[in-house]
Amino acid sequence: MPATSTARDRMVAAAYELFEENGYDETTVDQIAERAGVGRTTFFRMLGSKEAAIFPEHDVLTARIEARLAAATPRTRQLAIFEAARTVLDHYLAEGELAQARYRLTRTVPALRAREIAGMQRYQQIFREHLAGWLGEENALLAEVGANAVVTAHNHVLRRWLRGLTEEPHAEFEAAMEQLTALLGTAVRQAGEGASFAATPAAGGSVVLVLPSELSPEQAADAVRAALS
Known part of the structure; x- marks a missing residue:
């Protein structure tokens, strides 16, 4: 451990070392604090629990995600x-x-797996809330599916890297996000440009689609394709 490491860094490193050596359930807070060279009080003040030593600072990550999505303009949402x-x-x-050590732990300790899932659900909720605000109430299902897809695409690539299946995450x-954009991007873009998503069935199996006049021919074509699909 570098001399410039913080007390939190030392506690996290000590926790992982002991989890690998002794197992998660068998490792105590006192053992972690002793190896990290801090007191028990310091451990609970800075981390609060053994679980907190395992997971990244979700509050920091969620704040970054929130800030990036909130800063999006209608044309930069994708x-x-x-x-x-x-x-x-x-x-x-x-x-x-x-991250790889965490992956091994969460595969074998149910309590850690449950916390990992809760973290993923929080990320998903953030994407869902922003997509719902962009797409409107009439597209609540698309917002739900889109949020699920974003998190799934991320997790798919992350797990491949964690398992050693890719060196190009x-x-x-x-590539995964390009596939996702093909499914979701048109709707997000049209919502930002004020396109109507109301495709009304007409007689003879036709579809009536109302679009704003300022759309470019390419944008209008995308809207038509989306409605017909």
Whole structure:
């Protein structure tokens, strides 16, 4: 551990070492504090529990995601979704072996797995809330599906990296998000441009689609394709 490391860094490192050596359930707070060179009171003041030593600072990550999505304009929403999702991926990649050790622990300790799922659900909720605000109440289902898809795309790539199945997580993430954009992007873009999503069935199996006059031909074509699909 570098001399410049913080007390929190030392406690996290000590916790992982002991979890690997003795097992999660068998490791005590006192053992972690002793190896990190801090007191028991310091441990509880800075971390609060053994679980808190395992997971990244979700409050910090969620604040970054919230800020990026909130800063999006109608024409930059797709980019905001991409960058917000990549924020989480980049955090785990930067952790390196620490993230891989966490993955091993969460696969074997049910309580840690439950907390990991709760964290993913929080990220999903943030995306859902912003998508719902952009798309409108009439597209609540699309917002729900979109949020699920964003988190799923991120997790798919992250797990492949954690399992050693890819050495190019950023490239795979970009490819996954491109596929997602093909499914979700048109709707998000049209909502930002004021397009109507009301496709009304007409006689003879036709569809009547109302679009704003300022749409470009390409945008109008995208809207038609979306309605017919």
